[in-house]
Amino acid sequence: MASSTPNEVESKSFRERILRPLAVPLLAVFTSLVIGALIIVFTAENPAIGLDKLGKGYWGMFEGAFLKRNGILNTLVVTSPLILTGLAVAIPFHAGLFNIGAEGQFIMGAFTAVLAGIYLDLPPVIHPIVVMLAGFAGGALWGLIPGLLRAYLGAHEVINTIMMNFIAFALVSFAVRGPFLDPNTSSVQTYPIQKTAELVRISGRFHIGIFVTLLVASVVYYFLYKTTWGFSLRTTGHNPNAAKYAGIRPRQQFVLSLVLAGGLAGLAGSLEVQGLTHVVTTGIRAGYGFDAIGVSLLALNNPLAIIPAAFIFGALNIGGDFLQIRAGLSVHIVSILQAFILLFVAAPSIVRYLYRLKVSGGVAEGAPVTRGWGG
């Protein structure tokens, strides 16, 4: 060790610090694409058709997500909500909780944002910000309920966040078809938000929401790793009992993490409304909240790593449409790909087994551990 030059040490640390941690996520994505290809070929009417579909489909995905005019911009448009909902999964993970409710929180945020966008009369600049806060509040409420139930009654957040999703779907569906239905259009949707509440679009569907998102991701990173609050939250996740002895109240941390998570997912819903849809329809269920689980895990729950992870999932989502258009394949293929990515990232031992990788010491390893039903 003493004989190694500083230069060697540096290059080694680059390999250790950057390449090693990237190996598993990248191989996870690659292996998933291979398995997806096998499924496409072997479930086709015959192998020749399968190969044809595979070529057209995968090339279409790539072209659609990156190359085509507006392709990359469209990918960025869906990356934005995936970053926020990814954070909404990551923060509770750090506190030792599993939030499967980002989808419902997203929908509630979109809904409260629409209400603020329709009924408040405010000047430009102020109005969009107030609408974002409204979206945050709507989502936060949807996180608060399972948070309180978990903290004070011990009811498991996995069950409750899933149930809150179903309740959000039903509630918003009722609101859209009932009291807030816009009678002036033929489609089932709410009144549109006022012009003052909209976010500026730069090109096509690409709106400035992603800049808000990037800012938020940085703030969350700072919060988790550089503040006492973040430290308390992470300590609770590592060991609630130790946290208790250190004077941290795990219950408060449980509630806080789910409220923040809900708020961020709600903000994602709000940005979606302000930048893209301007209304809420019964088809608001975009699935971002479920994809978010994969995004968060792919990023090993690191708020900054969530940005590229969300971009990969965003590219898959946009590319998925081209699977359908180019090759007549179902967009459901994308779910299969995401499932395998999630699997390989959560179980790095499988990837290492497949590729005979050595276990790397000291690298932050894999997914966090949820605590079954006990904890």
Added chain:
Amino acid sequence: MNFTDITFILQLTVATATPIALGSYAGLFSERSGVVNIAIEGMMLMAAMMGAFVSGYTQSLFWGVVAGMLSAAMMAAIHAVVSIRFKTDQIISGMVINLLAAGFTGHIYQIYLVPPRWPGSAGTFPELPIPFLKDIPFLGKILFQHQPIVYTMIILTFVIHYVLFYTPWGLRMRAVGEHPEAADTLGINVYFTRYANVIIGGMLAGLAGIWLSLEWVGTFNINMTGGRGYIALAALIFGRWTPFGAFGAALLFGLANAVQVYTQTLVPEIPAEFLQMMPYVLTIIVAAVRRPIPPAAVGQPYEKE
């Protein structure tokens, strides 16, 4: 509401409790042996699709049942390998199974289960009223005028109770779920016990899925489980990981469902969404009022010394 209405509601309660109860028995086998199972939803969905797919192409409900149960067992085997062999977080493994099932069933549906390729549904299981018993007033209609999977579910409740508490198999299962180290010391094969029970659970979840496509609807629809697998899990937790407890909880959810159907037809003024919400709200309340006492080692991978 008159007497006929009450009979109707209760008969519907037993029928719609069936997939919930079977799903929770699936979870019971898995979790009693120490493997968390939130993948019931995915296993059900897979079986519902494969059941419809194979029965459609063979025009035989029998082969539909076989294929459905096997496909769900396959999904369970994946969950088992990932959780037991690769020691992955079991809740995440479950999410993977659910996502995989949603994607795969959607993909196959679009190629093979829609016209022009689709040969058409093989129908649903016939109603099999049980002679004599069906003539018991009130109870006869509620309990003994059903399709076959409903009866299977009721019989299984007793069988599973017996197996779990009165046989060596059940004892091993519980030992491995509560204290795997001690079980191992006594010569019980922890890995085998877990694999076997997770896969048996998968077959039961398969039966729950088959109920949906081959007994209730007669065809497969995208995401037709609609959260029943998760509600089954809630029933299992509410029933404190016992067959009769889970059965009771499943009946409660069945009742909520039946009342919803009944109210929707008779009192259309109440928005359908509020009625659809009922089982979910009920799940939250139920999960809040009863503190769960899960098997002690559930969720923990076992590392042999």
